[in-house]
Amino acid sequence: MDIAEINYKYNKLMPRPLRTANLFKNVNVKIDEFFGSSPPAVFVGSKLKYPKVNVGILSPTEKVKDAWLYDAEKYWADNDYDIKDVIEFRSNLVNSKFMTGVKSSHKFLDITREIGMGIKDVDVEIKLKKKVSLEINFDRFHSPQGPRAPLLKAKIVDNVKVPKKIDKVVDDTDLKANDALLYLGKNFEEGQLVKLLSLGLLGVKASRKLVPTRWSITAVDDIIGKSIIKKIKECNFINEHRLFFGKFMGNYYLILLIPGPFSFDLFENYLPGSAWNPDWRLKTAHDYEDVFGRKGYAFNTAGGYYATRLAILEYLVGIKRQASALVLRFETPEYWASLGVWVVRNACRKILNVNYESFDDKNKALEKMKEIALNNLRIDVSNLIKDSKLIRNLNEQKRLFSYF
Numbered sequence: 001m002d003i004a005e006i007n008y009k010y011n012k013l014m015p016r017p018l019r020t021a022n023l024f025k026n027v028n029v030k031i032d033e034f035f036g037s038s039p040p041a042v043f044v045g046s047k048l049k050y051p052k053v054n055v056g057i058l059s060p061t062e063k064v065k066d067a068w069l070y071d072a073e074k075y076w077a078d079n080d081y082d083i084k085d086v087i088e089f090r091s092n093l094v095n096s097k098f099m100t101g102v103k104s105s106h107k108f109l110d111i112t113r114e115i116g117m118g119i120k121d122v123d124v125e126i127k128l129k130k131k132v133s134l135e136i137n138f139d140r141f142h143s144p145q146g147p148r149a150p151l152l153k154a155k156i157v158d159n160v161k162v163p164k165k166i167d168k169v170v171d172d173t174d175l176k177a178n179d180a181l182l183y184l185g186k187n188f189e190e191g192q193l194v195k196l197l198s199l200g201l202l203g204v205k206a207s208r209k210l211v212p213t214r215w216s217i218t219a220v221d222d223i224i225g226k227s228i229i230k231k232i233k234e235c236n237f238i239n240e241h242r243l244f245f246g247k248f249m250g251n252y253y254l255i256l257l258i259p260g261p262f263s264f265d266l267f268e269n270y271l272p273g274s275a276w277n278p279d280w281r282l283k284t285a286h287d288y289e290d291v292f293g294r295k296g297y298a299f300n301t302a303g304g305y306y307a308t309r310l311a312i313l314e315y316l317v318g319i320k321r322q323a324s325a326l327v328l329r330f331e332t333p334e335y336w337a338s339l340g341v342w343v344v345r346n347a348c349r350k351i352l353n354v355n356y357e358s359f360d361d362k363n364k365a366l367e368k369m370k371e372i373a374l375n376n377l378r379i380d381v382s383n384l385i386k387d388s389k390l391i392r393n394l395n396e397q398k399r400l401f402s403y404f
Contacts, residue, residue: 250334
């Protein structure tokens with residue numbers, strides 16, 4: 001069976017928007033040895049019983065121009081790539097994987113770590129234990145994972161370009177991982193930070209270990225978010241209610257910023273036919289934190305919680321103001337394949353960069369919120385607002401003049 005026939009058979013099973021996609025165009029299933037260009041990209045899987053993990057080097061099975069584009073989440077968002085584009089990119093990255101323990105020293109770890117520290121395409125020679133099997137796996141946390149095969153040999157045949165700041169932090173075995181992430185976060189995107197953390201390249205030497213990529217994504221969003229919260233708590237409140245509305249890749253957002261100390265209330269709504277809701281009923285997940293922050297993980301909305309919160313905090317620190325945030329996310333059937341929480345993070349960033357409506361009264365802003373949801377999504381959000389812990393606390397909160 002040649003690659004054209006595999007493409008044809010695979011596309012017949014895919015959703016209609018993907019049936020014309022050129023999947024696996026840079027994956028040669030006939031070989032078990034190849035010379036390819038890594039974006040650079042690596043992956044640490046979480047499906048094995050911890051502390052065992054699968055670690056992979058991601059690359060096409062041939063040298064391609066602009067390989068960096070295969071693993072460029074922020075660039076995809078900034079340039080309005082669609083779901084089909086992203087899946088095409090990811091379907092052409094072969095995950096050449098090996099199994100190890102999170103604290104073990106595996107013969108391929110040094111090569112994988114060197115690739116993960118790089119910021120430009122790097123050429124690699126790969127030999128696999130068996131030929132590649134074509135598949136695509138989707139996940140809430142990270143970008144889709146394409147074909148994979150067990151790794152037999154790996155060799156870097158190029159100079160890996162490692163920025164001095166990354167080199168410095170990796171060499172500093174006395175620097176805590178949190179401090180390293182905050183230091184690097186001023187100059188590098190989340191994807192780079194996630195690679196370094198997941199490969200066990202950050203932190204005090206005795207504490208360094210491999211961290212599954214999905215855990216690293218949430219950790220990076222959470223650590224950077226908490227550092228911003230400390231900064232904005234010293235800022236004045238915004239002087240108006242700001243209501244934002246917009247969409248990205250079929251994800252619609254209503255974001256209401258309310259004058260007051262930072263607190264965060266998120267409702268994620270999954271419409272029937274969307275990526276994670278095959279049911280005919282609307283499904284909703286909810287998580288919240290007050291001015292004292294969260295004591296535990298946001299299990300209901302998971303990684304989306306920390307990605308959304310980070311985008312809002314970035315906006316607030318950018319305007320040097322503090323506010324409470326009520327966020328309603330609507331995952332519609334337009335979002336027919338889950339691409340990871342980078343979609344959430346960048347959707348909120350894009351929406352917060354456009355014009356907003358301002359209100360001098362909270363109730364007027366909430367009424368407008370209801371109107372927008374009804375007109376654009378045919379959804380009545382009255383019950384969501386009623387269930388909002390943030391709104392309830394604001395309604396019940398006593399003002400100073402009530403004591404006189």
